[in-house]
Amino acid sequence: xxxxxxxxxxxEPVWVRxxxxxxxxxxxGLFVVxxxxxxxxxxxxxxxxxxxxxxxxxxxxxxxxxxxLAAGVAVPLNVVFGIAASWAIARFRFAGRSVLITVIDLxxxxxxxxxxxxxxxxxxxxxxxxxxxxxxxxxxxxxLPGIVLATIFVTFPFVARELIPLMESQGAEEEEAAIVLxxxxxxxxxxxxxxxxxxxxxxxVVLCTARAMGEFGAVSVVSGHIRGRTNTLPLHVEILYNExxxxxxxxxxxxxxxxxxVSLVARRVIARRVESP
Amino acid sequence: MRRRSALPGFGLTMxxxxxxxxxxxxxxxxxxxxxxxxxxxxxxxELATSRRAMASYRVTFGASFVAAIINVVFGTLxxxxxxxxxxxxxxxxxxxxxIPFALPTAVSGLALTAVLAPNGWIGRFLTPLGIAAVxxxxxxxxxxxxxxxxxxxxxxxxxxxxxxxxxxxxxAVLGATRRQTLTRVILPTLTPALxxxxxxxxxxxxxxxxxxxxxxxxxxxxxxxTPLLIMTRLEQFDYAGATALGLVMLVVSFxxxxxxxxxxxxxxxxxxxx
Numbered sequence: 001x002x003x004x005x006x007x008x009x010x011x012e013p014v015w016v017r018x019x020x021x022x023x024x025x026x027x028x029g030l031f032v033v034x035x036x037x038x039x040x041x042x043x044x045x046x047x048x049x050x051x052x053x054x055x056x057x058x059x060x061x062x063x064x065x066x067x068x069l070a071a072g073v074a075v076p077l078n079v080v081f082g083i084a085a086s087w088a089i090a091r092f093r094f095a096g097r098s099v100l101i102t103v104i105d106l107x108x109x110x111x112x113x114x115x116x117x118x119x120x121x122x123x124x125x126x127x128x129x130x131x132x133x134x135x136x137x138x139x140x141x142x143x144l145p146g147i148v149l150a151t152i153f154v155t156f157p158f159v160a161r162e163l164i165p166l167m168e169s170q171g172a173e174e175e176e177a178a179i180v181l182x183x184x185x186x187x188x189x190x191x192x193x194x195x196x197x198x199x200x201x202x203x204x205v206v207l208c209t210a211r212a213m214g215e216f217g218a219v220s221v222v223s224g225h226i227r228g229r230t231n232t233l234p235l236h237v238e239i240l241y242n243e244x245x246x247x248x249x250x251x252x253x254x255x256x257x258x259x260x261x262v263s264l265v266a267r268r269v270i271a272r273r274v275e276s277p
Numbered sequence: 278m279r280r281r282s283a284l285p286g287f288g289l290t291m292x293x294x295x296x297x298x299x300x301x302x303x304x305x306x307x308x309x310x311x312x313x314x315x316x317x318x319x320x321x322x323e324l325a326t327s328r329r330a331m332a333s334y335r336v337t338f339g340a341s342f343v344a345a346i347i348n349v350v351f352g353t354l355x356x357x358x359x360x361x362x363x364x365x366x367x368x369x370x371x372x373x374x375x376i377p378f379a380l381p382t383a384v385s386g387l388a389l390t391a392v393l394a395p396n397g398w399i400g401r402f403l404t405p406l407g408i409a410a411v412x413x414x415x416x417x418x419x420x421x422x423x424x425x426x427x428x429x430x431x432x433x434x435x436x437x438x439x440x441x442x443x444x445x446x447x448x449a450v451l452g453a454t455r456r457q458t459l460t461r462v463i464l465p466t467l468t469p470a471l472x473x474x475x476x477x478x479x480x481x482x483x484x485x486x487x488x489x490x491x492x493x494x495x496x497x498x499x500x501x502x503t504p505l506l507i508m509t510r511l512e513q514f515d516y517a518g519a520t521a522l523g524l525v526m527l528v529v530s531f532x533x534x535x536x537x538x539x540x541x542x543x544x545x546x547x548x549x550x551x
Binding site: 011012017020021023024025027028030031032033034035036038039041042077080081083084085087088089091092094100102103104105106107109110111112113114117118119120121122124126127128149152153156172175176179180184185188189210213214215216217220221234235237238241249250253256257259260261263264267268 | 290311
């Protein structure tokens with residue numbers, strides 16, 4: 001037990017504490033919980049059947065498929081990059097190392113709309129290599145490759161950002177021991193490094209996947225909004241909303257919200273494993 | 278070039294890292310610079326400072342600034358509550374703070390528009406007070422506050438956790454009142470984290486698009502944010518106009534990134550001395 005006077009001097013009176021807690025809970029409740037609840041409320045306003053119809057609609061299903069496809073290509077590519085970059089950065093010292101770390105973070109500082117615009121400027125009709133690409137019969141902008149590129153760009157640093165500090169804190173002694181004992185570089189990575197970083201890697205993958213599936217601005221610029229062909233789930237939400245199909249828009253949005261909540265829970269569970277493997 | 282380490286694979290992983298980085302990030306960014314170079318400085322200046330562009334900067338930077346300030350106040354209060362007070366539901370509250378970060382921006386925009394609309398769950402209480410949130414700068418500010426909230430909380434929280442209780446006890450023993458301890462001992466230690474949180478929330482807000490377009494109504498000169506104006510220019514195939522605006526935004530974003538990195542270094546030094 002601490003003396004009452006000490007408590008008074010290093011903490012606040014009970015009534016102050018209660019007010020502060022009430023403000024904190026009220027702010028988050030009003031600002032975060034109510035809007036989130038409204039998504040589900042609006043989605044179910046016309047009953048479960050209407051909710052189901054909005055989701056099994058062929059165009060919605062096509063959007064779901066495209067969203068998974070884009071994430072399915074973007075996430076593995078960023079995982080390979082994240083592992084390569086963290087191996088090079090966390091296991092070696094070289095000139096320009098901190099500059100490289102900053103450059104890897106650049107996509108996080110770029111507005112999603114500008115990220116999408118970069119690929120239009122590069123591959124669009126009047127883009128830098130656009131005419132050349134078109135002459136070779138390749139469609140990038142307003143097609144799947146553009147959507148994938150934009151998704152890769154906005155989720156670019158997520159895996160690397162998780163792995164670089166993790167591998168730095170773990171040190172290289174075990175890998176060095178494996179090499180000295182005769183293991184090949186690949187064996188060392190698979191048997192020594194991978195088990196050490198697997199939870200951190202998984203955390204990065206969840207973060208990367210959630211963002212890849214939810215990306216709106218960047219994908220919106222390069223998609224061209226062709227219904228059933230280049231519409232991802234977030235874009236489908238916007239189209240439904242603009243066509244006053246509110247209930248359907250909220251139904252599709254609720255799918256994305258569920259996805260986000262699942263990723264949030266997964267991240268919390270994994271984060272505990274990263275801290276105590 | 279490299280030192281240390283008996284480990285193999287530097288050439289391979291570094292080579293792959295640089296090639297992938299160039300293809301996905303550096304070449305596209307360089308394209309923007311090249312496209313800007315096609316314009317004469319006068320033309321670039323005119324495009325970047327047109328009346329509509331200036332109005333969009335005012336909306337974007339103004340709303341982002343106010344939102345980041347709101348986040349500093351309530352984010353700090355939330356971080357303090359989460360670190361210092363024990364109460365039922367603290368874990369849940371802590372988890373909820375991450376929702377704005379996890380929710381796709383289009384969903385956030387739709388959700389906020391729904392609750393703030395005149396017949397919405399919150400909007401119906403604002404309408405009698407004469408407050409309109411949807412299709413106004415207020416709505417934009419609220420959307421940007423929503424998406425920026427986790428940044429301040431998650432920046433301030435670890436600093437508060439690391440704060441040694443001995444320092445506060447020493448202040449108390451030496452005769453400081455609680456208010457003096459808060460303003461003269463705790464607040465100075467938090468300053469770098471508060472500034473970093475502000476900068477992160479502001480940087481995120483200026484580029485934000487998805488959560489704003491639903492609620493802003495996109496009225497020219499009034500509620501048109503710069504990312505939306507860029508989008509409009511692109512849809513009209515006005516690439517020069519879009520590029521000029523993009524360059525302005527990019528320069529501001531990178532300046533913010535440098536500021537945030539600088540603040541991080543300051544924060545670490547401050548923590549080391551505390």
